[in-house]
Amino acid sequence: VTIILRLLAPRVLGPALMVGLALVVKGYTDVGDGFAAGVIVALAVGLRYVVLGTERTEATLPLVRWAPQIALCGLLVSLAVCFAGVAFGDPPFTHVPGPGETVATIGTLELSTPVLFDLGVFLLVAGALTTVLHHLALLREGRT
């Protein structure tokens, strides 16, 4: 672990989160999607694990503790988008607003169910990968 990494690792998470979020927000109109965003965030967390070790990472990032719940949350959001249509008698993944209707936007963020689905994918990927990283880190430190 070089000095550069040691300096970089704690500071890279913020930008990574920003990039991830941007990918989700812009994703529907530009390159990128929830999956890539999730992996990027998990990468930043993973870098911290490698450089700082498990204990310090999790002390400085209390949100990491909730990674499994975040993953579950993401899965539920995706499933909800999938089956919401079924409740109204439509096929699964009937997205709102439909083709031809106008979409409300906040900046470049489109308020539509596909984007919500993408957000679910993001949460699931980021949460699941972080959980796996945690377990691998514990395994490495022999604290199973």
Next chain:
Amino acid sequence: MGTGARRVGALPAAAVAAALAGFAACLVGAIVGGAAIDVPWAPTLDLRLDLALDGLGSLYALLATGIGAAVFAYAAAYVPRHLEHEERPASEQRRFWPWMVLFMASMVGLACARDLVLLFVFFDLTAVASYFLIGFDRHRRAARGAALMALLVTGVSAVAMLIGAVLLQAEYGTFSVPELAERAEATTNTIVAAALIAVAALAKSAQVPLHFWLPRAMAAPTPVSAYLHSAAMVAAGVLVIGRVHPLIAESDIVLDGLLVVGGTSILVGGLLALAQDELKQILAHSTISQYGYVVLLYGIGGPEAAGAAAFYVLAHAIAKSALFMTAGAVTLATDESRLSRLGGLGRDMPLLAAASGVAAATLAALPLTVGFFKDELLFTAAAGDGTGTAVMAVLAAALTFAYIGRFWLGLFTGTRRTEPHRVPALLIAPVGALAALAVAGGLVAAPFARLAEDAGTVTNGAPVALSPAYHLEASTENLMALAAWALGGLLLAAPALRAPLVSALSRAGDVAGPRRLYGAALQGLNRLSDRLHGAEVRDLRTSLAAAMLPGGVLLGIALVATPTQGTYVVGAVQTSDLPVIALLVLTVLAGVAVTRDPGRLRPVLSLSVLGFALAGVYALAGAPDIALVAVVVETMLTLVFVGIFAGLPRRADDRADDRAGGVGRPSPRRRRRNVLFGTVAGLGAFVTVWAALSRPTPDAPVAAELVRRTPEAHGGDVVTVILADFRALDTMVEISVLAVALLGVVSLLRRGRLW
């Protein structure tokens, strides 16, 4: 009883209650004339949730729930004693009851399913449930082997049923059995499909030559055997034949095939049953023989045979489940399971003797039991088919009379060889209830006949009328019955007469039987898989080679010959291709480096160079989304690899390898081979990627259509829109896999603790 026992105490009661509730529901349904639901859950694939409580459905659903209730009640007393005897905790009942209830539910579903795909799904569900139930004593090797055998024999042959279903759908455009029955004509395709479905059903009903799994399945606890033989698993096969019989009846060849298979099964099962010493083995071989009767009847075809087959299944289920429970109760009372060590139990267990006597009489078709009518109907149908079939039927009935007589007389009469201890009433009461039902059916056969008529109507596709009754006259049926009893009595009274034949048959089965073939096939597969596995996991490089070598070879084949598309043409290299070529050369170099380096870290780094170079190619080829994902995934993988390797014991295994003179420093020959393999895989990937990226025109109109529709879906990025909208269901399934994989990692590393 410990706390574990108290906590699982509610399970048996709940299961019995579920069975009784199901029975009541089916009974009401049958009385009001049936019920049906038909939900097209995947209309584009023509998949329907088409369940109907019609005649056939009612019969088998009533059997599954009714016999189920009796067997569950019996099991409530049996399983705790069984566990105690095996010195296992009472909490292991949790491994029993859910599967038992699933077994029942899937059987009810199978009975009501009228869609071939649905039929297949329930068919396999019964196989899955039976796997866990037969292997309930999982510490015993025999039980595990028997469970696997039952699953493989019935599961693999069930694939034939799926193929048959697809063949039929391709020809007639529907999976629905009633619609198929209307549209079907005797084309080759239909006949092949019907034969395939019949094969799956025959394997399930343990008919020769796929009968060998059933005797082995006796490793299951007795309640499972009782259920499996009478109303579930084995009955599922003849149920399917009864359901698709209109399709089978299109062809005389398939019908004759059923006749032959049924007849052979009667003889093989019946004769082998005479030779067995183990109680449950006698009954298991008897089941093979008894379902042979039913298959024979379906092979005869026509209204009489269809009704008789349904009636036969009903009567047999009542008798056979009672007999199995008798065997289980006797074994629990005496700790003996062999006929030669038992006898004279009639004085100590008079109730059980009487009840199982009625059950045995039912199987042997004595008057005043419902069994008499099953043989009467059988004889009517067989005599109508011809002399050969009639002789077969008499022979079959004689064999049944002989082996079941031997079973009951051997258990309850003669000298007492083993002292029994008391058994709880709950082990005897279900036998008594079933015996009472058998006698009731022997006195008033009308309700049973009506059930069988309705079931036969579905099978036959036209109304069936059954009128079982006692006729005190010299009718053909009565004469046949008398002949069968006389012959059976002779077989029973003169062991010397049957011994040479029976022992020759069982020797022949041991030497050249299908079970040997199964064993050889299984061992061969195992060895092949072991060898592949051994080659793959030797070290990191062989693991990589296991993926890269077949990939390279397959791609090479695709380059040389792709019958569906035109051949590959090497076009002119343009300036704009140069960066792509440079990156691809880099991937090849990285591929070669992977195979040359004996270390741990450098192959991984070479692999990630390969990945990054490919990502660069994607970026150049105008696929930024894929490039982005490739880069982040590659980074993640490298990080994880580095993290794991850093935690491995440093060079310990390498030193060990050095001592062994093996893997660490490969021999020059292996080295050359590795380089060759790596080059093949790398070049293959190079050429394929290049060919794919320099394809002159996009030949997928779907892609163009998706691009066109993207703005309509309010998106700017085609790939994201495809992932989140056009193909969102795929994405949903894929991320679910990710969640499941997470659970897998968690349970492997931390025994299920999420954090």
